[in-house]
Every structure is written in C-alpha cells, then in structure tokens.
Amino acid sequence: MQQLLSPSSSVTILGAGLLGSLLATSLARQGHRVQVFEAGGPDGVGSAAYVAAAMVAPLAESVVAEASIVRMGQHALARWPELIAPLPAPVYFQREGTLIVWHRQDASDAARLRALFERTQSQVRDLPTMQPLDAAGVAAADPALAGRFAQGLLLPGEGQLDNRQLFAALTLAMQQLGIEVHYDSPREVADFSPGEPGQCDWLIDCRGLGAHTQWREVRGVRGEVVRIHAPEVTLARPTRLIHPRYSIYVAPKEEHVFVIGATEIESDDRSGMSVRSALELLSAAYTIHSGFAEGRILELNTHCRPTLPDNLPAIRITQPRVMEINGMYRHGFMQAPALHDVALQLLNQGQSSLATEFDLALQGPAFA
Structure with missing residues (x-):
C-alpha cells in the first residue's frame, strides 16, 4: 500500500x-x-x-469454522473489553464459558462433537481445555439445569455481549x-x-x-432467532443443545432475556420466520428448560449474513x-x-x- x-x-x-x-x-x-x-x-x-446472539465462542464454533476464525475468536475475547471500555454507555459482556448438553439418545453425536473439539485444540494453541461433565457437574456448572441432563461439556472462557x-x-x-x-x-x-x-x-x-x-461474490445466508423474556429461567451462560437436525443455542442477556437460534439457510430471503423454524426453536428451548413455557416472545427475527464463497x-x-x-x-x-x-x-x-x-x-x- x-x-x-x-x-x-x-x-x-x-x-x-x-x-x-x-x-x-x-x-x-x-x-x-x-x-x-x-x-x-x-x-x-x-x-x-x-439480530445476532453476539456470542464469542471460538471452540464451540470450530465445528463450522476454520482454524483462522477460531484464532480471530480468541483475539476477540481479549479485544472486546478494550473496545467497549471507552464507549459512553454500558455494554454487557461476560466470559462464563459455553455449556453443551444432550440427551442420552444423542450421545453418539456428542462423541463426534467432542472429537472435533479435540482436533481443534490440537491445531490452535492456547485454547482452554474443555471439561467433560457428569450430571453433578452439569448441575454445578448451572443449577438451572440440575436433574435435566446426565452429561455435558463446559468450554471455559468463551463469552458473549449484548x-x-x-x-x-x-x-x-x-x-x-x-x-x-x-x-x-x-x-x-x-x-x-x-x-x-x-x-x-x-x-x-x-x-x-x-x-x-x-x-x-457475496451472498446471503439466512438466520432466524427468537428473543424471549423468561423470568423463570436463570441460565448463567450460553447453552447449546445437541440435536440430530440442528444444534440450538440459548444466549442469556440481562434481565432474563434470551436469544434462541439455530437455523442457517442458503438464501437471501428477508421475509418473516417460518412456522417450522419457530416451532423447532421454541420446542428445543423448552427441552433445555421448562421455564421457557411461561416466557413471553419479544421478537421473531430473521436476517441474512453476508458470506463469500x-x-x-x-x-x-x-x-x-x-x-x-x-x-x-x-x-x-x-x-x-x-x-x-x-x-x-x-x-x-x-x-x-x-x-x-x-x-x-x-x-x-x-x-x-
């Protein structure tokens, strides 16, 4: 230059x-x-x-992201507090990690996911080591999930912001x-x-x-998310549910607001959320925590992310x-x-x- x-x-x-x-x-x-x-x-x-959930989860996203993106995510975890600090209004940011849970019938999918994480950790230095959890470990990591899941993985240090x-x-x-x-x-x-x-x-x-x-060359990849206010739910950190068709995430914000998403569609369609997506996201959220049943839907959102080939x-x-x-x-x-x-x-x-x-x-x- x-x-x-x-x-x-x-x-x-x-x-x-x-x-x-x-x-x-x-x-x-x-x-x-x-x-x-x-x-x-x-x-x-x-x-x-x-519209996004605003998660900064390098290891969790490594399932669908190159090692270079994982390294950018590590960089982001350190840089976001520095970028936020001089702003004239507060911005919620936390690094409580990512919790991944699954039901017994999805244990084989969980094993494949764990193998992918292990491969990423061998390729990218300085990633915190994931922590396998039993039922007691899941309850200790997040009391809101006590008795709901027999196994899980905690990915320490991952974060999110509002x-x-x-x-x-x-x-x-x-x-x-x-x-x-x-x-x-x-x-x-x-x-x-x-x-x-x-x-x-x-x-x-x-x-x-x-x-x-x-x-x-830029194209749109459609994403769909639900924002819910659920006072009965007290999840402390982003939680992901392994599922045969999709991997749902629930990202908690302040004041019991949660962003729930999973869908990814090769389309630049910006129309409203489909009934199928809404049903799948809401039913999966209820599977994670029954308190979502009494929550209030704040928004059903869609957007298209700019994507190169x-x-x-x-x-x-x-x-x-x-x-x-x-x-x-x-x-x-x-x-x-x-x-x-x-x-x-x-x-x-x-x-x-x-x-x-x-x-x-x-x-x-x-x-x-």
Whole structure:
C-alpha cells in the first residue's frame, strides 16, 4: 500500500453496521474526520449483527469454522473489553464459558462433537481445555439445569455481549465524536473519487450484502432467532443443545432475556420466520428448560449474513484509496475486532502482521 492515512485525514465509511461503526469511532479518536453513509435507520436495526446472539465462542464454533476464525475468536475475547471500555454507555459482556448438553439418545453425536473439539485444540494453541461433565457437574456448572441432563461439556472462557447495547453505545459515541452519520442514505463506491479535490481521502466499504453490486461474490445466508423474556429461567451462560437436525443455542442477556437460534439457510430471503423454524426453536428451548413455557416472545427475527464463497472474510483494495471489507458470515462478533485491527494496521502502516496471524485474505494489486 502506497497511500496511508495522514494526520487529520477525511474518511468516508459505507455502512453503519458492526464493523463500520467500530471503525468510525476508532478513526475519529485517532483525529480523522469521519462521515458514515447508512442505507437503513439508526441504532443498527438494518444490520445482521443487530439480530445476532453476539456470542464469542471460538471452540464451540470450530465445528463450522476454520482454524483462522477460531484464532480471530480468541483475539476477540481479549479485544472486546478494550473496545467497549471507552464507549459512553454500558455494554454487557461476560466470559462464563459455553455449556453443551444432550440427551442420552444423542450421545453418539456428542462423541463426534467432542472429537472435533479435540482436533481443534490440537491445531490452535492456547485454547482452554474443555471439561467433560457428569450430571453433578452439569448441575454445578448451572443449577438451572440440575436433574435435566446426565452429561455435558463446559468450554471455559468463551463469552458473549449484548449487541443491542453495543449498537446504542456506538451510536452515542459517534454523536459525541462529531461523526456525521447519514441514515437512510444508500451510497455506492462509484459515487466517490477518494483523493480528488473536494473528496474524502479514503473510502471504506463495510456494507455487507449491500455491497453486492461492488462485490458480486457475496451472498446471503439466512438466520432466524427468537428473543424471549423468561423470568423463570436463570441460565448463567450460553447453552447449546445437541440435536440430530440442528444444534440450538440459548444466549442469556440481562434481565432474563434470551436469544434462541439455530437455523442457517442458503438464501437471501428477508421475509418473516417460518412456522417450522419457530416451532423447532421454541420446542428445543423448552427441552433445555421448562421455564421457557411461561416466557413471553419479544421478537421473531430473521436476517441474512453476508458470506463469500469460502465462508471466510476478506479485505481488498482494488482501486486507490478504497478499502472493502466483507464476508463475516455467521461469526461477526468473533471476527469484527480482528478485521477492525487489521484494517487500522493497513491504513496506518501499509501492512498488517495480524492479517498473517489470522490467514486473512488481502486482495488487490496493493497487496501483490
């Protein structure tokens, strides 16, 4: 990279989702003049990350994620508290681990899952060792599940945060930092000529699926989640249930709010949740804890996660002073801190040691 950010550069960011908002606040704190164009409304409502469960579970997700994503997840566990700390509003974050449980008839699936975790732990250094649990161990790990499951696995140190609180805090931070955010204002890369008189110095495209006209390979992978208020349920940490058809997760937030999900459909359909998905998610949640039966459904949500052909993220610079970041798929909260840090290294130093550490694809002649 030949063009780097100079002091007090002007930066335009397309997309006020998770990564766009993080980069906007960090660049503004570095003294740059930042403006953001967002196709949707405020508070991140149009972002896939707004719907997500916001779990940071490197080992748990290794079943469907490459080792590079696992390493990004480890990085995220350390970085999220640092990214949250300067925000002007509190954001719930905890690292109580992930609890995985199953019924006796699914023991063979659990054994295969444990073997996959063992393989990941042999490939990725410094992952906390999973802890097999018997019935007493499950009860000790989470008294709310006492007597419900005879076996389980505890994956220590994994975490989660409250995505809704995060978006609210980032929105407030952008206001306080004087960042111009233009909501309901879709823009294309072609609308700008970075480096030209009267134009921004750099353009950063973080639009996800909104960048499809620019990044033709990106596709949508649909996810469906239920948000429930269940005062009778006191789960202390994200809990996953092994099931022959799907692996459900229940992510507890504050005030007895729970995000329940599992579905993953190759589609960019943003219509409402299907009856089948709702029935499966709710029945599986009831299987984990009967207290969900008296809970109240707050939301039935769907969204499509931006995904590249290899299901991995990428950063590319195919034209001067234009950086494009895409492909966070279903692991946005595990990848966002890593992509944020790599992007800042590239903009400030012209190279990134973290990109090498994470095997992150850097595309375009600037990286030849």
